[in-house]
Amino acid sequence: MSELTVYLESDARRPELRTTDPVLIAGHLVHSGILYERWAADTPLPASTDGGDVLRVYAGPIARLKEARGFRAVDVVRITPRTENVATLRAKFLDEHIHDEDEARFFVEGAAAFYIHLEGRVFRVVCEAGDLLSIPAGTPHWFDMGASPRFTAIRFFGRPDGWVASPTGDTIAARFPTFDPDRMETA
Numbered sequence: 001m002s003e004l005t006v007y008l009e010s011d012a013r014r015p016e017l018r019t020t021d022p023v024l025i026a027g028h029l030v031h032s033g034i035l036y037e038r039w040a041a042d043t044p045l046p047a048s049t050d051g052g053d054v055l056r057v058y059a060g061p062i063a064r065l066k067e068a069r070g071f072r073a074v075d076v077v078r079i080t081p082r083t084e085n086v087a088t089l090r091a092k093f094l095d096e097h098i099h100d101e102d103e104a105r106f107f108v109e110g111a112a113a114f115y116i117h118l119e120g121r122v123f124r125v126v127c128e129a130g131d132l133l134s135i136p137a138g139t140p141h142w143f144d145m146g147a148s149p150r151f152t153a154i155r156f157f158g159r160p161d162g163w164v165a166s167p168t169g170d171t172i173a174a175r176f177p178t179f180d181p182d183r184m185e186t187a
Ligand SMILES: CSCCC(=O)/C(O)=C/O
Pocket: 077, 093, 103, 105, 141, 142, 143, 153, 155
């Protein structure tokens, strides 16, 4: 289930708030300029599905977000139990970083967690199928797909020449719980 957990950046042990209510998740995040929406994402994706298939299935919502927010390109990240080198892929996003454009991701399968660091807090958003999350440009964040990742996400880009991540050098991510879908806590 999608979940927002809010921590003070100084205390990764005792969250201030935890909720699985999509309306509350969106309401808490919008104050910080973060967009969270629930979209329909119930099309089964067989193991043979590739990125092009995913883009065809979700062509309608993709076109709408591109038009609304000025994105010019999309791609698909699909991690399944058959994906090789998952530890390397996981490590790529585990350190806090920023991008010089908004980071918009639409999850259509599985689950993974974004950790957004701003205003002295860490907002951990566990995203599942149907979640659209857009983090404003320049916002420090990290991303954990877990040790046995399984998710499919559509990524939106403003620059067609690709995705650039700049590390912040802050080691905060190491102090916060990693993502483990089997150990989700409930409110
Ligand atoms: C959910 S897609 C892979 C993660 C990613 O693109 C990113 O920038 C994480 O911070």
